[in-house]
Amino acid sequence: MLRGVALHLLRAVAVVFGVVSLTFVLLHLAPGDPAAHLLGPAASLEQLEAARHTMGLDRALPVQYLAWLSRAIHGDFGMSIARGRPVATLLAEAWPATALLVVLSLAASYLLGIAIGAWQANTRSRVLDGGLSAATVSLAAMPGYWLALVLVMVFTYRLELLPSFGARGLDADFLGTWPQLLDRLRHIALPLLTLTLIGMGGAARFVRSSLRDLRDAPFLVVARARGLSRRQVIMRHQLRNGLIPVITLLGLSLPALFSGTVFVEAIFAWPGVGQVLVQAVQGRDYPVVMAAATVSAVLVVVGNLLAELLVGLVDPRLGSGDVAR
């Protein structure tokens, strides 16, 4: 068990390191100069040189890389070129907004997805099952930015019900506690709904097929024969066994969800990490891009790691920590 965990950790560190190095190389290979972006077209050659020197861009690439790495390990990601503020502060400000969106939508989509999937797997009505399948397949197929557009169309323009921009209203500071909370809720509604609907579709499909496979399993037949109620059979026996693969899916969907939030944040102007990343890439803000790429690589790796360890905990048969893929 311990050896398995250590191996996983080692691989995780290797992946993060690899991604970070790749990002660094790509970033510096690419045309475009942050100094030019910062100073504008009117800057003289001397000014550009001076700016490059203060940013350390005139040093050899390996030297720059090692310098960045040794600082990043200590949690210092440098200063944002475009905004002149510490990158760590920028990310720390953006991080909670993304985390809130990701955690809430993950929880909501899996709870709803499991409920719908379990309902489908246990219903005898083919019409109901087919109808729900059609709905979940379509939802899972929808690109986030398009669904977001449709939701804005309906809820913002047709019904004039919900705002579609930012995390809080312009007058939020002048509101009392409860109105402020309501304002927050109204702003998060559409981005959250977008991510939840898409995630729910995928989760429901997976849960349905996972539980379907178990429907006539001997241990469920025995449970029914023992006179347990339908509810008990489903909750205690079917779900407990059928949801094991769902945990893996949960971990694997973390990176997908992150990439989904990049698009959704761009549409709803949600002040999260995705927004910071897109703006930084466009402005050649090297330190910010490096930090954002590192954070997302860590997120992906942690998601996979958690999934593998969780499965080991839930299903003792796979408890070695080295999970069958």
Added chain:
Amino acid sequence: MSRGDAGMWRDGRTRLGLVILGVIVLLALLAGVISPELPAAQHSIVATRFLAPFTTDFEGVFHLLGTDRLGRDVWGRLLHGARISLAVGALTMLMSLVIGVLVGSVAGFAGRGVAAVLLGLTDFALGIPRVVLLLLLAALWQPSATQVVLVLGLTGWMPIARLVYTETRAQLGRPYVEGAFALGAGRRRVLFRHILPHAAPPVLAALTLGIGNAITLEAGLSFLGLGVQPPAASWGSLIASGRDTVVNAPWVGLAPGIALVLVVVGCTLVADAVGERK
């Protein structure tokens, strides 16, 4: 193979998936015939812009899905956009297939050392956040369709490599494969005649799902303005162009999105069926 195909056809959902994909591919292939006008062609902007679906403009041209802000026919642009989106999806998966089969089979046949290196590489590639890489490349270099295909292909082969590797390892121990080797068959022959056919169902399923995925990702990039560049238009850029006309001309953004969802649903249905055949 024919028996299997008939079996697939008999299942209602799979049939629906095949019909959806077939019709869309056909429409994309015939785009030039159905809508011979260049998709970027403009007429009188003032008189023909934002026409609702099913209207005929003053020149007597019928617009099935209406027109956009520049008076361009949405149906025509949708058809021509389908060519780009579908081509991106297909080429991407072709590339993934070649790399995946190569890595997977070499790892399967090779000794432990080589296999460990190749599998480690696969794990590493799986850990790369695809969207971040795409954003980076697209924003740093001049974005183009070729580049999107390259990146999507280079980051999409891992599931296939794993499937091929597992199947190669599983089949190599079977007596009939030993028999084939004993009869003098080379590795390549064994791979293509015996091992790959066994790996085909899950690989095909992964491929079909991957096509849908690639099309969606490309559309996402184009949506952010980092994919296929105008005046050429993929479904993603069509959705993007509908973004700021949500209020007065919702059909501009709705139509390409529905087309995209249809393709992905079709791919999902077919992949489900192919994956279940074993």
